[in-house]
Amino acid sequence: MPLRDRYDFESLVNVAENLVLRELEAQLVRMGALDATGSASGAAAKGASGAVPCACRDCVLDMAAYALNNVKPSYSVSLMGSFSAGSAEEAGYAKEISRVVREAIEKVRANPSHD
Numbered sequence: 001m002p003l004r005d006r007y008d009f010e011s012l013v014n015v016a017e018n019l020v021l022r023e024l025e026a027q028l029v030r031m032g033a034l035d036a037t038g039s040a041s042g043a044a045a046k047g048a049s050g051a052v053p054c055a056c057r058d059c060v061l062d063m064a065a066y067a068l069n070n071v072k073p074s075y076s077v078s079l080m081g082s083f084s085a086g087s088a089e090e091a092g093y094a095k096e097i098s099r100v101v102r103e104a105i106e107k108v109r110a111n112p113s114h115d
Helices: 015-030 042-047 057-069 088-110
Strands: none
Touching: 015 057, 015 088, 057 088
């Protein structure tokens, strides 16, 4: 019997995914691409202004995929996971995620998957 049939892998979570998505949203809000509710702002429609990144579905998914492919995955069986609040390792990981998300936004802004 295959392993997937014997065990529940639904509780296996990549903690990095949650952290990347939160950081991506926070940076897009700070840049004016999303409003405080997480909705695309008018200025961010298809990159209307060069300064504000596009927040269309395709661009945001491209940003998330780029960032997730460039951070070390961190799997856990719960959302509390292997990182404890305030640890030096967590602080370093958070800085890395912030840097990679910023890089993802810039890469997609420079090369959007649409006109």
